[in-house]
Amino acid sequence: MSKPDNPRKLVSANRKARHEYEFIETFEAGLSLTGSEVKSLRAGKISWSDGYVDFKNGEAFLVGVHIAPYENAGYAQHEPERRRKLLLHGHEIAQLSAKVEQKGLSVIPVALFLSRGRFKLDIALARGRKLHDKRDELKRRDLEREARRDMSRG
Template sequence: MTKKKSSGGALIAQNKKARHLYELLEFFEAGIALAGTEVKSLRAGQVSFTDSYVTIHNNEAWIVGMHIAPYANAGYVQHDPDRDRKLLLHAREIDTLRARVEQKGLTVVPVKLYFKNSRVKLEIAVGRGKKLHDKRQDIKQRDVERETRREIMRH
């Protein structure tokens, strides 16, 4: 069920809703601090981050609202599935994110979760919320592109 990413890592999950709800402006790759059972659950693809977001506290970036299901074969030591997880970023990247978030209307959302060299990486993006007419315009544009592809395939 995992797809290969161009960077050589296996895609674990993708936040398709983020591209629909936000206009994504700037992307960052972050490591994520996890427990062993969390990594095993991720390898099984048991993650959901549709309503998650990134906050910055004490010069540290944290992802809030990401659910990693408990690992079935973990035994008596289980992780908290809904805990906040620390993102591993350089200080200048955290400063850049803080500056962007302080601007009105911008937020940081997770886009992709994938393995890169056997480490879990999270792609986050600074985004601006789309208005309803922007969403409609995107849907209309997608329909037009789909129709042109169909016409090309017919001829």
């Protein structure tokens, strides 16, 4: 029996991101983690709050994402808010950092997956939404939901 090529299991999603930002392009990045962080993530103990991707010296780092300490780690505990290195190709880092510097865009974490035993992070090049854009999006979604409801009834 053959297994699917790339089974991805969702660990956690940054649901607020779609509301706050308009996504332009998405990428998949590996994540450099310690052992206690892996155990904590497998238990789903992650908070996205103010997470974003920062670029420094040709490297990409995940900043502002809280991974709760693993209670059974003992002395090998990790710092919950530490900067975590993202594993991307050099050309992807150069492309993203150039767009962030030029156009005032942001790179934000969207979702965390488990793929072939490794944690992968979906990141998006995004533009922040204004308050009226958020309201328009909510209205549009409500209208679509009502239209679907009416279609299913009639």
